[in-house]
Amino acid sequence: MKLCVIGSGYVGLVAGTCFAESGNDVICADIDADKVARLQRGDIPIYEPGLQELVKRNVTEGRLSFTTDLRDAVRRSLVCFIAVGTPPGEDGGADLAAVIRVAAEIGEAMDGYRVIVDKSTVPVGTAERVRQVIASRTSHPFDVVSNPEFLKEGAAIEDFMKPDRVVIGADTPRAVELMKELYSPFVRTEQPIVVMSAASAEMTKYCANAMLAARISLMNEFANLCEKVGADVDDVRRGIGFDRRIGHHFLFPGVGYGGSCFPKDVKAVIKTAEQYDLDFRMLRAAEEVNERQKRTLVEKVMQHFGEYLRGMRFAVWGLAFKPRTDDMREAPALTVIEGLLRAGAEVHAHDPEALTEAHRLFGDRVRYHRVNYDALQDADALLVLTEWNEFRRPDFARMRELMKRPVIFDGRNIYDTKQMQELGFTYYSVGRRPVEA
Numbered sequence: 327m328k329l330c331v332i333g334s335g336y337v338g339l340v341a342g343t344c345f346a347e348s349g350n351d352v353i354c355a356d357i358d359a360d361k362v363a364r365l366q367r368g369d370i371p372i373y374e375p376g377l378q379e380l381v382k383r384n385v386t387e388g389r390l391s392f393t394t395d396l397r398d399a400v401r402r403s404l405v406c407f408i409a410v411g412t413p414p415g416e417d418g419g420a421d422l423a424a425v426i427r428v429a430a431e432i433g434e435a436m437d438g439y440r441v442i443v444d445k446s447t448v449p450v451g452t453a454e455r456v457r458q459v460i461a462s463r464t465s466h467p468f469d470v471v472s473n474p475e476f477l478k479e480g481a482a483i484e485d486f487m488k489p490d491r492v493v494i495g496a497d498t499p500r501a502v503e504l505m506k507e508l509y510s511p512f513v514r515t516e517q518p519i520v521v522m523s524a525a526s527a528e529m530t531k532y533c534a535n536a537m538l539a540a541r542i543s544l545m546n547e548f549a550n551l552c553e554k555v556g557a558d559v560d561d562v563r564r565g566i567g568f569d570r571r572i573g574h575h576f577l578f579p580g581v582g583y584g585g586s587c588f589p590k591d592v593k594a595v596i597k598t599a600e601q602y603d604l605d606f607r608m609l610r611a612a613e614e615v616n617e618r619q620k621r622t623l624v625e626k627v628m629q630h631f632g633e634y635l636r637g638m639r640f641a642v643w644g645l646a647f648k649p650r651t652d653d654m655r656e657a658p659a660l661t662v663i664e665g666l667l668r669a670g671a672e673v674h675a676h677d678p679e680a681l682t683e684a685h686r687l688f689g690d691r692v693r694y695h696r697v698n699y700d701a702l703q704d705a706d707a708l709l710v711l712t713e714w715n716e717f718r719r720p721d722f723a724r725m726r727e728l729m730k731r732p733v734i735f736d737g738r739n740i741y742d743t744k745q746m747q748e749l750g751f752t753y754y755s756v757g758r759r760p761v762e763a
Contacts, residue, residue: 327350327351327404327405327504327507327508328350328351328402328403328404328405329342329345329350329351329352329353329403329404329405329406329407329508330352330353330354330355330396330399330400330402330403330405330406330407331345331352331353331354331355331407331409331445332355332356332396332399332406332407332408332409332410332428332432333355333356333408333409333410333411333424333428333446334354334355334356334358334361334362334365334392334409335372335409335410335411336372336374336477336479336482336586336653337409337445337446337475337477338354338356338407338409338410338445339354339365339370339372339377339381340374340377340477340482340483340486341407341409341445341475341486342354342390342407342409343377343380343381343384343390344380344483344486344487344512345508346380346384346389346390347380347383347384347389347487348511348512349389349511350389350508351389352384352389352390352391353391353392353393353399353402353403354390354391354392354393355392355393355394355395355396355399356392356394357394357396358394359394362392362393362394365381365392366385366391366392368381368382368385372651372652372653373650373651373652373679374479374480374482374483374650374651375480375481375483375650376483377482377483380483396428396431396432396435397431397434397435400431400432400435400436400440401435401436401437403440404439404440404441404504405440405441405443405504405505405508406432406440406441406442406443407443407445407473408425408428408429408432408442408443408444408445408446408456409445409446410424410425410428410446411424411446412424412425412446412447412448412590413590414589414590414593414594417597418593418594418596418597419449419593419594419597419598419601420447420448420449420590420594420597422448422449422452422455425444425446425448425452425456426455426456426459429442429455429456429459429460430459430460430463432460433459433460433461433462433463433464434463434464436460436464436466436468437466438466439466439467439468440466440468440469441468441469441470441471441501441504441505442456442460442468442469442470442471443470443471443472443473443505444456444470444471444472444473444474444524444528445473445474445475447474447475447531447532447587447590447591447594448472448528449528449532449594449597449598450525450528450529450532450598451525451528452472452528453470453471453472453495453524453525453528454470454524454525456470457470469496469497469498469500469501470496470524471494471495471496471501471505471524472493472494472495472496472524472525472527472528473492473493473494473495473505473527474493474495474527474528474530474531475531476489476490476491476493476531476534479585479586479648479650479651479653480648480649480650480651481650486512487512488512488515488517489512489513489517490517491517491518491519491520492509492512492513492517492518492519492520493520493522493527493530493531494506494509494519494520494521494522494527495521495522495523495524495525495526495527495528496521496524497523497524502521505519506519531591532591532594532595532598533595535587535588535591535592536591536592536595536609536612538576538588539583539588539589539591539592539609539612539613539616540608540609540612541576541577542576542582542583542588542612542616543583543611543612543613543615543616543619544612544615545559545563545576545577545578545579546579546580546582546615546616546619546756547615548562548579548757549579549756549757550619550622550757552757552758553756553757553758553759556759557757558757558758558759559579559739559756559757559758560739560757560758562757563577563578563579578738578739579739579756579757580619580658580713580737580738580739580756581619581620581622581623581658581662581711581737581738581756582616582617582619582620582658582661583616583647583656584647584648584654584655584656584657584658584660585647585648585653585655585656585657586653586655586656588656589613589616589655589656590656592609592612592613593613595609596609596610596613617661619658620658620661620662621661621665622756623658623662623709623711623735623737624661624662624665624666624669626735626754627640627666627707627709627735628669630707630733630752630754631706631707633669634669634670635666635669635670635671636669636670636671637670637672638670638671638672638706639671639672639673639674639704639705639706639730640666640671640672640673640674640705640706640707640708640709641674641675641676641701641702641705641707641708641709641729642659642662642663642673642674642675642676642701642708642709642711643676643677643698643701643708643709643710643711643712643714643717644659644676644677644710644711644712644713644714644717644738645657645659645675645676645677645680645681645683645684645711645712646659646677646679646680646683646712647659647712648712648713649712649713649714649715650679651679651680652677652679652680652682652683653680653683654680654683654684654687657711657712658711658737659675659684659711659712660687662709662711662737663675663688663692667691667692672693673691673692673693674692674693674694674695674700674701674702674703674705675692675693675694675695675701676694676695676696676697676698676700676701677712677714678714678716681694681696698716698717698720699720699721699724699725699728702725702728702729703728704728704729704730705728705729705730705731706729706730706731706733707729707731707733707734707735708725708729708733708734708735709734709735709737710734710735710736710737710738710740710741711737711738712738713738713740717740718740718741722749722751726749726750726751731752732749732750732751732752732763733751733752733753733754733763734746734751734752734753734754735754736753736754736755736756737755737756738756739755739756739757739758741753741755743755743758743759743761746761747761750763751763
């Protein structure tokens with residue numbers, strides 16, 4: 327099948343590359359000429375494990391190409407995916423300006439039947455808006471489909487190639503059959519293709535992310551309560567995880583969620599509810615809990631060292647909002663580091679992939695280190711903010727030698743409290759009793 331994917335950001339690039347990997351001819355179009363030039367050279371602008379290799383192979387084998395010419399891409403394709411950004415607007419709702427602009431350009435470029443697929447995360451009703459915009463600019467037949475993505479950053483290739491399910495929101499048999507054909511290589515082990523209306527598909531994406539975000543915030547609330555009453559949140563997590571109605575996923579407490587999806591989508595759902603005179607109080611609470619949770623680690627630092635941190639040096643391990651990505655959008659590290667800097671502290675940071683992005687955000691206010699141990703030199707404490715695998719089994723003896731004081735604030739609970747006590751660290755975590763050296 328011949329496809330174009332308009333928007334070569336995270337979702338568009340992963341989708342286009344995976345479709346090409348399954349044998350389709352894919353054109354990725356983007357208005358950013360510099361990005362397109364980089365992609366044509368094989369230079370991937372985001373870090374996602376396995377993506378660079380797939381892009382290079384499919385470009386070399388002629389199935390994947392990049393262009394700034396949207397009109398040509400549309401005319402050479404049967405299915406056109408819209409995968410542009412939908413950032414939160416000033417009111418918290420999704421900004422659909424790019425989606426609508428692309429829809430208009432597709433309508434003007436069409437020279438025959440097309441399937442236009444909303445891949446971007448969009449509010450309910452967007453497919454109908456896209457339909458109206460395209461219809462006002464062409465007399466050719468077309469179908470509009472909602473096909474939300476459910477990719478986890480750091481595991482996007484596997485999620486796309488082996489999806490839990492594929493959701494297709496369409497109202498014509500022709501569009502449904504084309505989409506089923508397109509996705510058939512990815513569901514050979516009987517994962518379901520779930521067909522529904524476009525509005526239901528749009529809501530499914532928001533509902534999934536909102537539920538997961540609320541689950542994280544609820545677990546963080548229980549972690550905070552565990553600290554107050556002397557319970558251990560790890561025991562509680564294991565105790566509830568074996569309940570089949572609950573399961574083990576998304577029960578790990580920490581310093582809050584971040585990234586490009588959960589914060590934005592929670593705000594968008596709240597805004598959509600407001601437009602229909604509904605007060606989505608549960609999601610408002612989840613959002614408030616998450617913002618508060620991002621501040622808890624700095625509060626623990628100040629409880630230990632005092633409110634003013636001038637002249638003190640803190641090491642930070644982990645800047646990306648999660649492992650296996652360089653994405654710092656809404657990352658807890660932003661709130662934590664800003665809190666330390668406001669209190670007068672000096673911050674030395676390390677992350678396996680996000681240092682370039684961190685420098686763009688913090689500039690020279692933070693010192694950056696390529697080696698995690700280098701950030702510990704003369705540090706008054708270490709703060710762990712991302713659970714990268716390479717942080718899980720460090721050389722604790724070396725850490726103690728490098729640090730001025732053996733104090734760790736673990737925002738992801740990756741270390742064992744008993745081991746920390748035996749090693750002589752003062753250790754603070756989330757939802758567990760602190761350990762004194």
